[in-house]
Amino acid sequence: MTARPADLAILLPPSESFQAANAGAISLSVRDFVRFSGYADRTTVFGARVDEPFAGIRFRGLATRGLAGSRRLAYLLSATRALLTARPKLIEVHNRPEFLPWLMRVAPGAGFALFLHNDPQAMRRFRSAGERRALLARLDTVFCVSGHIRSRLLEGIDDPALARKAVVCPIGFDLPVFDARRAVIAAPRDPVVLFVGRIVQDKGADLFVEAAAAALADRPGWRAVMVGADRPPEGATARAAAVSPFEAAVRARVAAINAGRDRPLIEMTGFRTYDQVLDLYGRAAMAVVPSVWNEPFGRTAVEAMAMGCPLIATERGGLRDIVHGAGLTLDPATPDALAAAIGMLADDPARREALARNGRAHLDRQGYDIRDVAAGMDRARRDRLGQPVSAPPVSTSGNPPRPPLTQRTDDA
Template sequence: MTRVIHTITPWDHFSPRTGSAIPTVVDGLARAALACGDDRHAVVVERSTFQPRYDSADAIEYSGRHVSARARQYLDPALGRLALPRIGAAAYFRPLIAALRSEPPSIVLAHNAPQAAWLLRDTDHRVVLYAHNELLRTYTRREAARALAPAHAIVCVSGDLARRTRELVGRANEGKVHVVGNAVDTTGFAPGAGRSEDGPMRVMFVGRVVPAKGVDTLLRAVAGFERSELEVVVVGSAGFDPSAPLTEYETELRALAATSGPRVDFRPFVDRTGLPGLLRTADVLCVPSRWAEPSGLTVGEGLATGLPVVASRVGGIPEAIGPAGLLVAPDDPVELEAALRRLLDDPGLRRRIGRAGRDWATSHDWAWAWRHLRDVLDAVSPGRDG
């Protein structure tokens, strides 16, 4: 296969010191490629970002250029509606694109960068847009069709995201859309000895503590439980800085927790190295998102750890959880309370769901994801019809 180069967003960190999803996906895919006997991947990364870096891919460094966020958030969509180039995004990605131009022809996996195919259209690179989110919501169909015309494929991390993407990319690009679900490191995330069933059931949330993640829904759902029945651990911060001041939302959550029956323990952001051990201290993982998460990595990590996962029935989460776990309506504390009560009252059910989750995770590890992605990339490699 032609060499694979990943691009991540400028100033994103290809390092286990961050909790960012895209570097985790890149590391998982690159590591799986090596394990499957395929060539080593590379990743284009801004040189000032966190060290140490993951050792699964070669780093191609460049010096980034800061561009006004207002230009990218407000000016660019206005230009797009007028069928004019998005000058803010072009300037923001220009140093990254320059680094790619100095590389031999490769398959470029442009993670969350719909601009990359157009900016590299005059090169011999085969560009694949790797969509982790609904990237084209500010694009008109005409602009999306033009921007993605040079793309050789579009990979989405769930069927739900692929459906929404096909509606936006224009008829000429619909056939380029493929689904490669996110996976999990089943070696790093694995069951532990298990907690005693004599004490309170420990329900854990892990992720960014922002309104979209629905931590307030979890706290409202557990308010009526007794302290002897349940305890809650909320792990995360608004961003990836554990020492950052609390946001207004984080402060509101602490006030809400003060009125709750169970004990609620707030812990700041934990990097990738500390997460597997932390999950092994839980009895249940809760993913109460109220937004349409395309494919939550935390879901798979909880399943791989052997935890019963209770998650919102929204976006790509049902695909990630498969036949394991319990799904509830988003933003519905009553339904979430009932699901937690069911697990509390039936330890045997917790064990059965946990085993089913582990089985699902082991069949959806990074080698599984890489094999599916490799099929897509083989089809767009030089010498093949794409």
């Protein structure tokens, strides 16, 4: 790519892997933010060293080991050296507010932004309202992945000027790519109820098993598929890769449900590649996101709707922003309520088709196309970076670009 100054520096968490082989959710999001930004040729992503970073994006690998002993400290010291050399105009830190006071001290001439992908009240040096208020006063912008995360950031802070710095910026998706992929998948859809996610209690995996068993036992031809495990296998240690007690209990329950059947009622596949998951969304009759914790965002819900898959979800955290008005929502979720929702959709193909159409249109209406999201982020950066040198890709949503930077709450 054209060698231009690194006016924008994006600092990833040290745990992220900025490469296709095992990229986490934050790395995938940053990859797309940069690719669709008008500042792409003036941006450098800083992250833990990897073998093959994403192509077409300037990347600087940082050390995660050193004399300091601490992985976090070694990473911060490596980032400090790299940023002092690059001298960017704007430093955007993802999910690590505890890094900011030090970086502000060593790079006093730069502007700073923070991108929150998770609950800020669970982050170091950001848990109390006083800590959040003090750091927010020194930042240009805090991008919040959902209205729920914005509300958590501003809890206990009643200063309107500080509140205006906190803006909702959802993860964006290249929706035309989903449309093209969906178009080549043969219809009709399979009689499958799909769960994608980690097999943990927060994601409602046990809730899904009980509901699916109750709803599908007397509906011939229908079955449930669960994609995921407790932890992903890439780079896992032997201990981390072991099946957790919760996942073992879920698997035992599924085995008991399937016992004596000619064909499993519930299939657990383990992890699948991203492309395989999208194909499953494109073929399944419905998807379920039964989270029982407050999801920061809800990526799987967007992916399901983008692939035209009718969706049932709980209204927990950021899921409310995504699904409300575009799918069947449950609050609170119980096995009986979820089983009733699954059964109702299984028996009503017209309703499933209506939800599929509405879900995909909802993503356009709400501005989840990556072009809209990236354009809004660029507008927030202009005071520091000036006008983009390169024009960002044109939105295909059919909507005028909206500011991502809505100051919505989770009640919006």
